[in-house]
Amino acid sequence: MRVISTTRLTNELEKGLIEAHPSVTFQFESSITEVTNIEEADILMTYGEDLSVSFLESAERLKWIMVLSAGVDEMPLDWIRAHDIVVTNAKGIHKHPMSEYAMAMLLGHYREMFTFYEQQKAKLWNQKVKTREINHRKMTIIGAGAIGEELARLAQAFYIETTAVTKSGGTRPFFNNCVTMKEVDSALKQADFVISILPSTKETRPFYCADHFKLMKNSAVFLNMGRGDVVDPDVLMDALDQGEISHAILDVSPEEPLPEDHPLWSHGKVTLTPHISGKSAHYLPRAIEIFKENLISYLEDQSLPVNKINLSRGY
Amino acid sequence: MRVISTTRLTNELEKGLIEAHPSVTFQFESSITEVTNIEEADILMTYGEDLSVSFLESAERLKWIMVLSAGVDEMPLDWIRAHDIVVTNAKGIHKHPMSEYAMAMLLGHYREMFTFYEQQKAKLWNQKVKTREINHRKMTIIGAGAIGEELARLAQAFYIETTAVTKSGGTRPFFNNCVTMKEVDSALKQADFVISILPSTKETRPFYCADHFKLMKNSAVFLNMGRGDVVDPDVLMDALDQGEISHAILDVSPEEPLPEDHPLWSHGKVTLTPHISGKSAHYLPRAIEIFKENLISYLEDQSLPVNKINLSRGY
Structure with a gap:
């Protein structure tokens, strides 16, 4: 099982994930352009705005996208839905x-x-x-x-x-x-x-x-x-x-x-104000908490209990 | 029983007091310098800052001072206490x-x-x-x-x-x-x-x-x-x-x-900020509510249940 993230977390958060899940391979990149092996990803972690259909087309194994924000309106949702990929987001941390x-x-x-x-x-x-x-x-x-x-x-x-x-x-x-x-x-x-x-x-x-x-x-x-x-x-x-x-x-x-x-x-x-109402120093730790909760369930029985997006509704 | 106020209220508030207490004579002046018959006052209503010992010395009948603010530190408290005058204030409306x-x-x-x-x-x-x-x-x-x-x-x-x-x-x-x-x-x-x-x-x-x-x-x-x-x-x-x-x-x-x-x-x-934290459009109506509650008791049995100042403590 491989998780590819199109963004770096803090060292502490990355270490926490790696140590808690030895069965999972985590790959943290600084941006989506650094990702050269998307075909190996089972799970993708992203802020969502960087995803394009052409990028996702190579993601053959992809089953789950964790969006580290609340808005998914910039993502190719129809394509994602048609390919049976599940999306969760960080709703609630805002x-x-x-x-x-x-x-x-x-x-x-x-x-x-x-x-x-x-x-x-x-x-x-x-x-x-x-x-x-x-x-x-x-x-x-x-x-x-x-x-x-x-x-x-x-x-x-x-x-x-x-x-x-x-x-x-x-x-x-x-x-x-x-x-x-x-x-x-x-x-x-x-x-x-x-x-x-x-x-x-x-x-x-x-x-x-x-x-x-x-x-x-x-x-x-x-x-x-x-x-x-x-x-x-x-x-x-x-x-x-x-x-x-x-x-x-x-x-x-x-x-x-x-x-x-x-x-x-x-x-x-x-x-x-310049779209800063949701900004928080606690943002990333809170988002990763949500991801962790889902990851534990996903490894157990492929379920994602927190913040699953209804892709036809768009939120 | 005469109430002298060294400040005008709104017409509505003045009318409300006069109508509710026909046994009391209300006299509303625009400032303390307009008050020429302080010797007739049983009750004085004031913002507190205007009171001097020389003014109070003529107030022979005075028993109760209602201060329409919270701070009483600018009042001659020692003199007031020595003359058995009770002070209440508008604490709580702030x-x-x-x-x-x-x-x-x-x-x-x-x-x-x-x-x-x-x-x-x-x-x-x-x-x-x-x-x-x-x-x-x-x-x-x-x-x-x-x-x-x-x-x-x-x-x-x-x-x-x-x-x-x-x-x-x-x-x-x-x-x-x-x-x-x-x-x-x-x-x-x-x-x-x-x-x-x-x-x-x-x-x-x-x-x-x-x-x-x-x-x-x-x-x-x-x-x-x-x-x-x-x-x-x-x-x-x-x-x-x-x-x-x-x-x-x-x-x-x-x-x-x-x-x-x-x-x-x-x-x-x-x-x-220029001492505006307690400022409120509801200030005077709230202060007069407190005064009314005390006045009803005072007319009944000379008690003042709300916001009686401890004059030696100063608040």
Whole structure:
């Protein structure tokens, strides 16, 4: 059994895997272009973005791809499915950094953190800045999976009323209300904070239209930390310009990196960060923990209990 | 029974008090200099900073002073105590804005919020910024009263281990550990976040000395939102310059407003805000709620169940 990784881990993590599984041959390369023996791989470990059909065509023995991130939208999923290869990902390891990101940004925005930062630079002691509290507000999370659930848990600690919008609509812990996509309109109407954690799929490119923003409160804050292509930036900027919502916090963009001349950069009602909400110093150790759990099962009975991707659904 | 207020409330709040208590005469002035009949006051409502002994000497009937803030350190407490006047304050109404302030600042600092803000201004898509998560860190709160308890509650939601340092050391909800001032050294040693919510009293001016900062982790963040005179800014800046702690977040200063030429303004390891952590749009309504509760009791049996200040202790 051979595991080929298109990325190096830390020495400690690599050593940990090798020592724990003497029956498995591990081969860690620094990039996919270094991999010259893909035909020998039973298992492939990758960040996903580097995979092409032409590369995979030589991977005759390949049965399982472990993606060390959450998004699989840049992978040739149809080809992979047609060749009976199973994909697992690192979903769930983003829940701490991403939920903390959202709380940081919402608290910071309501608190006028950047205004006080500019005042400090100007040595200006000015208390007449309008700040707001986030307690007892309403948060609607569109695409509420593991990350949304962790965010809702934190939000409830701040006495925020939480609403989940999901495909199934089933009840989930830490949500005061759970509705299906069909009821998204009413869930948008009442929210002070609209949080988008939607993946990029055929159905969500784009998901939000002009009418959605018209439904929202004029004071609503829209935060997108899922995928950038679920909303057309022109539609969003138009909603901001018309005062249909008050502010947008975007960790993701339809094009990444966002081109320097894109109007989102300098829009007065937009806070932009460069897709870092899921970044974490604990990222790789957490992802490898998930891989290990699956590997133990896989060696025993070929099962993969954690984070198996539904390839036709795309997440 | 006459209540004289040295400040105007909102029309709605004034009307609410007048209508609820027809047996009481309410007199709302826009400042203490407008008060010409203090000798008729049974109850005085004030922000506290405006009171002098010479003013109070004419207040022959005065039995109760309601302070619409938390700090009473600028009031002539010895004189007030000698004249058997009871003081209550608005303690507790600060717990939501101040605990949210602390979480906003700590999350924002660990997340490098101001770095990303500068990058947006420069239209720079740079993901190579080291960010940290606050979950599973350790927080020590020095002077843990109502505000500290609310902050600890929020911190625990982020899986942070909380330690209270108080005079009594008694156990409190939402704290993993509760110690007395005698054990402050060990509580400082282990903390990633040291939060000071100490009042300004004879014993706390100053409270922190150079050795306290030497005890702290080099990576520790010191946040002061109590009173500015509990730490000498030179001692603090020296600790930052020597790398004994990594950062200071200060909502309070020994002099307020902080003079423009003060080195704290431009210290690279200091985040300064102009004493706004307790600011809230809900401030006055919440303070008047506390006053109402006391007034109902006072009219019944002269008791004041909420927030009676211990005048010899000073809080």
